[in-house]
Amino acid sequence: DIQMTQSPSSLSASVGDRVTITCQASQDISNYLNWYQQKPGKAPNLLIYDASNLETGVPSRFSGSGSGTDFTFTISSLQPEDIATYFCQHYDTVSFNFGGGTKVEIK
């Protein structure tokens, strides 16, 4: 079973800051990685699929990169509405494991 290690578990940044979250897989997963945003009390929402593809309607300040075992999610300029917890998710034909999540707060 492939494990996903996400870091940091939480961060605090100022509006306008660049925010970076990493996700590391326990073995090569090619680009089979998605990123979700979950706001308090809400279901998760897909932001990035296949490591670097922006889902339709998602603001361009969100981006993803990486392949193999190391992946990065970036918010280029943090906005107040981006306060949420972000999760990476690996997928293959038999599993859809999530990373532990990163809670993003405004400083």
Place this chain on the structure above:
Amino acid sequence: EVQLVQSGAEVKKPGESLKMSCKGSGYGFRSHWIGWVRQMPGKGLEWMGVIYPGDSDTRYSPSFQGQVTISADKSISTAYLQWSSLKASDSAIYYCARLSHSHYYFDYWGQGTLVTVSS
């Protein structure tokens, strides 16, 4: 409009059984995998399993195999998650979500069902 509507919150005692539902509408229900995801209080997301309603092919996470049963009734566009004997540690929010046809991501989610198991 694609929608997944889940059944309402439940309060149960340890040892009781539970079957919750997730009704899909606005798309071809039998041709998209449906997944179930657990979120314990203040914790992250845990994938439990997926089912293909067209033929009821089901895959479980090793962590949940034998602990829950996932099923679907394609005639009424509804997927189910059930327990035969609940434990206090089953207290959580449970989400159903649709798997995209072309890519392996969950593109639509239900609103979540809160389960509280307490004596």
